[in-house]
Amino acid sequence: MQKLTAVEALKYQGDPLADAVVADLVSGGTTEVVNEVLAHFRDNDQPIPDDLPEPVRRYLVATDAPPDWADLHRVADAYEFFVDDGVHVASVLSFGAMVNCxxxxxPSRVLSLTHRLNQPHRRLSETSQFVLNLMGRDPFGSGGRFVPTIQKTRLIHAAVRYFITRSGEWDVEADGVPLCQQDMLGALLIFSVQVIDGMRRMGIAVTEREAEGYYYVWRVTGALLGIPADAMPETLVEAQALNAQLVEATYGPSPEGVELTRNLLRLYENLVPGKAFDGVVAAMVRQVVTPEVADWLEVPRSRAWGRTVGTGVRVMRLLERSEDRSRAATAVLDKAGSLLLGGSVRTLTNGQSTALTIPSDLREKWLAAGVCPVATPPRGAQGDN
Structure with missing residues (x-):
């Protein structure tokens, strides 16, 4: 009970470090300059740009390394899981975790107040890039891109908090701080615990060691995102229990959630050629999330596609148990993730150029396995790590 009380207090906690930076930038009228400079700040080992205001420089220095307790050897162990199942992670995250959010x-109301209900392509593209940067061989070390991605994400969240709390449309006393640390912890559990659960519901075999390693990487990520370390469970079993108490217990219907889901499904359907396969998208979502969540968010039912996806899942489980997973199972399991990641690069920004890239070492291994959705980096991409 004491643990839940501490977690409940996170509802009223923002991110003091990032919040102070945003307040300073807004008061000084320098937000546009900082945005332009940070757009070119991409790599973990890239020197902090000289032409940044001092508060921003101090923030970047203070947030550029994982916590002292982080075991980077455990992080490195998780890389092999991403090599084998990273495309599956992307698929389940897209079909399940996004909808569960x-x-x-x-949090759905926060999105509505930032006028992003009708921009699912941007949210999916940003989330995909965040997870892809996490999947690199050494995401927190030299040569990666993950740390700047996290630092920018914290500033974006701080900006959302700043403007929503001053909009007159949010009651902090009643609703807590928008994008509070409780919301951040909930998102971490959705992207870690629930992705593993979703993969298993789709028939993808995930060992306990792989699941623990995947959660551990997210736990380190959570610390860099500003989530208090003592709020994040140390083990996957504890995380699963907190997920049930903190996240799944808050699920429910809302007009914003229904509209967000409807727009996301429409985006996915546009990635699938022709109209004949539109029902398979909703059926995939219903396979990954619980029936109650799917009903609350008004995910369409399709008896025919539901049976087809269910049969496919049973086939996946049989293939996962078989010794020859290399050809038949790979072709079945990787299609959805490849489509979504490839689609992210080509079309999720409505035809506009996007910086979505796959870490080079991961891309090479996916190419060798024949599952990489993008053979080469997008034109103009530099330092593709």
């Missing part, structure tokens, strides 16, 4: 009424 929309089952939370409070």
């Amino acid at each position: 929309y089952a939370q009424p409070r």
